[in-house]
Amino acid sequence: MSPAKITRIYEKLARKISKAKSELIYKNQFELLISVLLSAQSTDKTVNKITPILFSKCPTPNSMLALGKSRLAKIIKPIGLAPAKSTNIINTCKIIIDKHEGKVPGTRKELEHLPGVGRKTANVVLNEGFNEPTIAVDTHVFRVANRTGLAPGKNVLATELKLLEVTPDKWLKNAHHYLLLHGRYICTAKNFNCQKCVIKQECGFVEKRFF
Numbered sequence: 001m002s003p004a005k006i007t008r009i010y011e012k013l014a015r016k017i018s019k020a021k022s023e024l025i026y027k028n029q030f031e032l033l034i035s036v037l038l039s040a041q042s043t044d045k046t047v048n049k050i051t052p053i054l055f056s057k058c059p060t061p062n063s064m065l066a067l068g069k070s071r072l073a074k075i076i077k078p079i080g081l082a083p084a085k086s087t088n089i090i091n092t093c094k095i096i097i098d099k100h101e102g103k104v105p106g107t108r109k110e111l112e113h114l115p116g117v118g119r120k121t122a123n124v125v126l127n128e129g130f131n132e133p134t135i136a137v138d139t140h141v142f143r144v145a146n147r148t149g150l151a152p153g154k155n156v157l158a159t160e161l162k163l164l165e166v167t168p169d170k171w172l173k174n175a176h177h178y179l180l181l182h183g184r185y186i187c188t189a190k191n192f193n194c195q196k197c198v199i200k201q202e203c204g205f206v207e208k209r210f211f
């Protein structure tokens, strides 16, 4: 895709999406990290229903540890995968306290050493919590990048690296949010309607649908 077309895609998405931000509700880096861990294979909406209760009881890694795994699992049960997520969260809190003076670390290497934190989660935390120009590729970003031809890739890592290569500096910080929100609400997996899409002229998807 030509650089001019790529720029037009970002300009149009930026005009359409005024709030380039995660839909998770959090007040600080710790709450952001826990919310992202909870959101795996769930939705931001579901996570946002539970986290106000959780963070009012446990606003810090120490208070989360004091709550303990089984009580944490009970609180987060509606989000799904509660046994695995509670184990990861408690172990993450232990490492944050023991190795990082109670603070969420701000490098990819340190983040990816935390239980349950993979590349995508680290990218979200670095972008939202530390203002880094990372691009987390989730299912929505992957779909939009591939359908449009902006950054085709066989897997999420290939697409992420391609996005980092082709995205102009100006849009790097917000690219993840623009592509994710576009994929979540417009270029959805099944019932997408290209008629409503602001980047339909630039999109190279051969199966565009207008109805």
Ligand code: SF4
Binding pocket: 144, 147, 148, 186, 187, 188, 192, 193, 194, 197, 198, 199, 200, 201, 203, 204, 205, 207, 208, 209
């Ligand atoms: S034109 Fe259609 S396929 Fe292309 S990005 Fe828009 S909604 Fe998705």
